[in-house]
Amino acid sequence: MVTDTVSPSLPSSPIPCPDDVRAAADRLAGLAHRTPVLTSRTFDERTGARLFFKAETFQRTGAFKFRGAANAIARLTEAQRRRGVVAFSSGNHAQAIALAAKLAEVPAVIVMPADAPAIKRAATEGYGAEIVSYDRYTEDRQAIGNRLADERGLTLIPPFNHPDVIAGQGTAALELLEETGPLDLLLAPLGGGGLLGGTALAAALLSPGCTVIGVEPEAGNDGQQSLAAGRIVTIPVPQTLADGAQTTALGDLTFAILRELVSQIVTATDAQLLRVMRALAERMKLVVEPTGCLAAAAALEGIVDVRGKRVGVILSGGNVDVSLYGRL
Numbered sequence: 001m002v003t004d005t006v007s008p009s010l011p012s013s014p015i016p017c018p019d020d021v022r023a024a025a026d027r028l029a030g031l032a033h034r035t036p037v038l039t040s041r042t043f044d045e046r047t048g049a050r051l052f053f054k055a056e057t058f059q060r061t062g063a064f065k066f067r068g069a070a071n072a073i074a075r076l077t078e079a080q081r082r083r084g085v086v087a088f089s090s091g092n093h094a095q096a097i098a099l100a101a102k103l104a105e106v107p108a109v110i111v112m113p114a115d116a117p118a119i120k121r122a123a124t125e126g127y128g129a130e131i132v133s134y135d136r137y138t139e140d141r142q143a144i145g146n147r148l149a150d151e152r153g154l155t156l157i158p159p160f161n162h163p164d165v166i167a168g169q170g171t172a173a174l175e176l177l178e179e180t181g182p183l184d185l186l187l188a189p190l191g192g193g194g195l196l197g198g199t200a201l202a203a204a205l206l207s208p209g210c211t212v213i214g215v216e217p218e219a220g221n222d223g224q225q226s227l228a229a230g231r232i233v234t235i236p237v238p239q240t241l242a243d244g245a246q247t248t249a250l251g252d253l254t255f256a257i258l259r260e261l262v263s264q265i266v267t268a269t270d271a272q273l274l275r276v277m278r279a280l281a282e283r284m285k286l287v288v289e290p291t292g293c294l295a296a297a298a299a300l301e302g303i304v305d306v307r308g309k310r311v312g313v314i315l316s317g318g319n320v321d322v323s324l325y326g327r328l
């Protein structure tokens with residue numbers, strides 16, 4: 001699915017369009033939280049911009065991923081619902097699928113490494129999902145997910161390269177723009193590109209003149225490299241605190257959208273993410289996980305010129321182990 005050889009002219013599924021984000025928002029009404037849009041005088045003064053923070057830290061399961069998961073599950077056929085869904089992830093996508101499936105009364109299987117943090121495992125089990133463990137050093141989770149899908153007739157819901165997942169993720173920016181009106185600039189974190197792709201589609205719908213910029217960890221800038229090269233570039237698993245953006249390649253759908261609608265991709269270092277994580281806690285009393293700080297870092301660390309602009313910033317999630325958070 002995610003390789004250098006996928007031709008952009010032969011996408012794995014239809015590329016979602018801006019109206020799909022609107023349809024996703026209708027589907028998610030009453031299911032996903034409409035998260036708050038927060039502002040800070042201190043940060044506005046520091047940057048000379050007007051910043052609007054979309055706090056997906058307050059989304060169900062603690063991250064925007066619930067939006068894409070719930071939208072994808074809402075789109076299943078009756079037969080698919082009865083058989084169930086499968087996802088492979090140890091992070092926010094797993095919890096999002098587990099909760100969205102439970103709410104829709106759809107069976108869910110989550111493929112997780114045997115050494116996944118106990119609290120993540122417990123949270124996923126708490127939502128009623130079945131967990132299938134694998135050894136991350138000797139086994140391939142994608143192969144296991146595909147085998148389960150085949151054997152049990154489960155529908156595999158990938159974390160980003162899926163039209164309904166991308167459209168669902170776009171509803172965060174849709175809500176933001178509904179509240180703020182047109183913006184000059186929208187900043188979103190970039191891992192596999194579901195969030196950034198959906199954000200760009202939402203901007204095309206509600207703020208067509210808006211510049212959309214993605215922010216990646218410096219150690220894992222495959223998205224930046226891919227836009228520069230005009231093809232999907234694959235990198236080794238990046239070493240970064242931003243564990244939600246430790247992806248090795250964009251998907252063919254997300255790449256196609258980013259190439260069309262995203263102006264630029266910039267990067268933030270782990271040191272910048274830590275400073276911003278601290279600043280968001282001190283000034284806005286917000287617990288934001290390192291990955292969730294990527295977009296804010298672009299504005300607050302001067303990575304992108306925001307002076308004089310109205311800027312949307314997606315704070316994508318707040319799931320960080322509390323003792324780790326304290327140490328960081």
Ligand SMILES: *Cc1c(COP(=O)(O)O)cnc(C)c1O
Binds near residue numbers: 092195316
């Ligand atoms: C998954 C995730 C991202 C990256 O989203 P993609 O759709 O993979 O680009 C960013 N922030 C958080 C908190 C995440 O969980």
